[in-house]
Amino acid sequence: MTDIVIMGAKGRMGDTLVRLTQQSDDLNLAGVLERSGCEEGLDSLNCVCGTSPEEVLTKVPGAVVIDFTAPAVTLKLLETAAVTGNPVVIGTTGMTNEELAQVEEFAKKVPVFLAPNMSVGVNVLLKILPELVRMLGPAYDMEMTEIHHNKKVDSPSGTALKLAQCMAEARGLVYDEVKKHCRDGIVGARTKDELGVMAVRGGDVVGDHTAYFLGPGERIEVTHRAHSRETFAQGALRAAGWIADKKPGKVYSMADIF
Known part of the structure; x- marks a missing residue:
């Protein structure tokens, strides 16, 4: 006990x-x-x-x-x-x-x-996403979105940061050097290595996280949705x-x- x-x-x-x-x-x-x-x-x-x-x-x-x-x-x-x-x-x-x-x-x-x-699912993603990064290669741009309830006080979520960090590291990048937590105005074309993380807030969403791999002619989306705390x-x-x-x-x- x-x-x-x-x-x-x-x-x-x-x-x-x-x-x-x-x-x-x-x-x-x-x-x-x-x-x-x-x-x-x-x-x-x-x-x-x-x-x-x-x-x-x-x-x-x-x-x-x-x-x-x-x-x-x-x-x-x-x-x-x-x-x-x-x-x-x-x-x-x-x-x-x-x-x-x-x-x-x-x-x-x-x-x-x-x-x-x-959650077990998110921690499995931490194992799987780096392998996906390596298999797809640098031709695929990487982005992340997360959605949480309207009471959440931190942004981006800790989970989004952890997932994005593991993706950056798998490509040999330093997350703090390539992260984009905000794009506003004339920011120019996306650079090769940057990794955007966008936060959405509203309602009573427990937590949704989607990793995007956007390549030539196709994209892959890997989503985890938490249904309950x-x-x-x-x-x-x-x-x-x-x-x-x-x-x-x-x-x-x-x-x-x-």
Whole structure:
């Protein structure tokens, strides 16, 4: 039985994680956190409740914390977990390179699992897309689109960035040097190596990602559509059970589980 702590327990993802943890025979909901002013009703979950990592983690030693919040909140959580020793599963997106470097530093002190998308399908795409890039060759232009609900705060999505990065690397390119997150006005013809990533926001879309390979006389589109947040939540819970007995030293990912 793995003890679980859920960050942002009343949010869209947090609520799903709480429900699935309670339904599991292998997991125990040991604690929940929510920001101050939003914690009302959490005591009905019959577990440790609080508004700060310090308040909760000291009461649930060894419990795995699952976090789908915001970069600043995640880093604060890791700061506490590095002291208490609680493993952390991170689904937070929108982190800068500097913030990711901080995550790597914390991972030297406490087990950390990080994945911008925890669905099995997306992580299979991360294996397949590089092979497609190599087989098609440089005659095919590469682009990416992603669609998410109108409440999403970061853009492009962490999943789109991860997929686009793996495509760029497969062609021997440095993503930050070829990325195009915005095209507006007279920008000139598309350069040979650039890789555009366009974000669409609206409605309650859980997450759609399409990789395009546009070549002479044809194009290939590879699309992943998430129908429910449970897809990501189940992946996070699987990661939590997996990392519970792992040692610090690296940032673990879905590739390590596979």
